[in-house]
Amino acid sequence: MAEPKKKLSKTRTNLRRAQYKATDLEVTTCTNCKKPALPHVVCPHCGFYNGKSVTQSAPTKRIVLDQESK
Numbered sequence: 001m002a003e004p005k006k007k008l009s010k011t012r013t014n015l016r017r018a019q020y021k022a023t024d025l026e027v028t029t030c031t032n033c034k035k036p037a038l039p040h041v042v043c044p045h046c047g048f049y050n051g052k053s054v055t056q057s058a059p060t061k062r063i064v065l066d067q068e069s070k
């Protein structure tokens, strides 16, 4: 495999990496609730994705202690 002829100095490496900058997040609007949401991510406000509700409300498990004692 091809190898670099010389070792790149820390300065050169850091100067190159200094050009890497964070970019703003691309925010879209939810098709269901019209609130801002990240693309390709389930809406944090209403739990819809691709027009469908994908978040499950946890089934309420109620342990009735009275039935066990009877």
Ligand SMILES: [Zn+2]
Binding pocket: 030, 031, 032, 033, 034, 035, 037, 043, 044, 045, 046, 047, 048
């Ligand atoms: Zn939404």
